[in-house]
Amino acid sequence: MDSPNRPHMEAWLRYFDDLGLSPFYLDRGAAELPSLAAAASPAPETTRGAPSNASRRSAAASPVLPPPRPQDAVLPVAPSLFDATPRVEGDSLARIREDIGDCKRCRLCEARNTIVFGDGSETAQLVFVGEGPGHDEDMQGLPFVGRAGKLLTQMIEAMGLRREDVYICNIVKCRPPGNRQPERDEVATCSPFLDRQLAAIHPRVIVCLGNVAAQTLLGTNKSISQFRGQWFSFRGSKLLATYHPAFLLRTPSAKSEVWTDLKKVMAELGLKPPKPKPRSA
Numbered sequence: 001m002d003s004p005n006r007p008h009m010e011a012w013l014r015y016f017d018d019l020g021l022s023p024f025y026l027d028r029g030a031a032e033l034p035s036l037a038a039a040a041s042p043a044p045e046t047t048r049g050a051p052s053n054a055s056r057r058s059a060a061a062s063p064v065l066p067p068p069r070p071q072d073a074v075l076p077v078a079p080s081l082f083d084a085t086p087r088v089e090g091d092s093l094a095r096i097r098e099d100i101g102d103c104k105r106c107r108l109c110e111a112r113n114t115i116v117f118g119d120g121s122e123t124a125q126l127v128f129v130g131e132g133p134g135h136d137e138d139m140q141g142l143p144f145v146g147r148a149g150k151l152l153t154q155m156i157e158a159m160g161l162r163r164e165d166v167y168i169c170n171i172v173k174c175r176p177p178g179n180r181q182p183e184r185d186e187v188a189t190c191s192p193f194l195d196r197q198l199a200a201i202h203p204r205v206i207v208c209l210g211n212v213a214a215q216t217l218l219g220t221n222k223s224i225s226q227f228r229g230q231w232f233s234f235r236g237s238k239l240l241a242t243y244h245p246a247f248l249l250r251t252p253s254a255k256s257e258v259w260t261d262l263k264k265v266m267a268e269l270g271l272k273p274p275k276p277k278p279r280s281a
């Protein structure tokens with residue numbers, strides 16, 4: 001292609017490749033949850049987030065999770081960055097946040113507004129790990145609060161949980177300028193904090209959202225499309241990777257795959273989808 005549009009097209013292809021969706025143009029099927037479908041917008045976005053949503057909490061009762069099931073067979077994974085992180089006895093989220101302080105350990109500190117540490121329950125049995133804060137997250141200091149965050153909240157509620165029942169965090173805690181992907185050295189510098197968060201919470205299930213989170217935790221260069229929806233073992237937790245909600249905003253047809261993945265997580269946690277509310281006359 002010799003047209004002036006070639007650089008733009010190449011950038012888009014690189015973006016989809018980074019998300020592990022190559023080839024992204026294949027038909028993915030149409031089935032999807034109505035609640036997820038209602039949240040979706042096919043309009044492309046240039047940032048990970050959008051106008052903030054101050055109140056994301058559901059008033060539904062917190063479900064009581066059943067005891068763990070016997071471990072299923074899991075796939076072996078390569079050593080990751082996390083294998084080098086020393087254990088901290090008696091660690092807690094508060095102590096980790098204190099240790100981060102006004103962090104300037106990597107160049108991402110230069111353009112950030114706020115450190116986005118994480119949000120949710122310290123005793124969560126389910127943790128979602130994304131890539132890094134976007135604009136809205138950087139302004140509010142909370143993870144997943146833009147359009148993609150709103151969709152993630154709806155996904156969590158479709159699973160029969162409330163957002164405050166789970167824990168949500170990112171690979172890096174400061175917004176990469178222009179919402180670019182975090183560089184390898186930035187990930188290496190920041191990931192020990194995430195490792196400590198995961199160790200302190202010790203959830204039954206970790207869900208990686210997108211290629212960067214999945215590749216970082218699993219220590220692989222493989223594209224997420226090669227292992228999406230498969231169970232892995234991660235330091236005593238079960239780990240599954242699925243697509244990032246920001247991608248679903250651009251590609252609603254991929255929601256059926258994500259919902260298939262989330263149903264596996266629900267089965268592992270013994271969750272059933274909430275019953276639909278009766279329609280008022």
Ligand code: SF4
Pocket residue numbers: 100103104105106107108109115172173174186189190
């Ligand atoms: S991204 Fe992590 S390591 Fe880098 S400055 Fe922010 S908190 Fe520190």
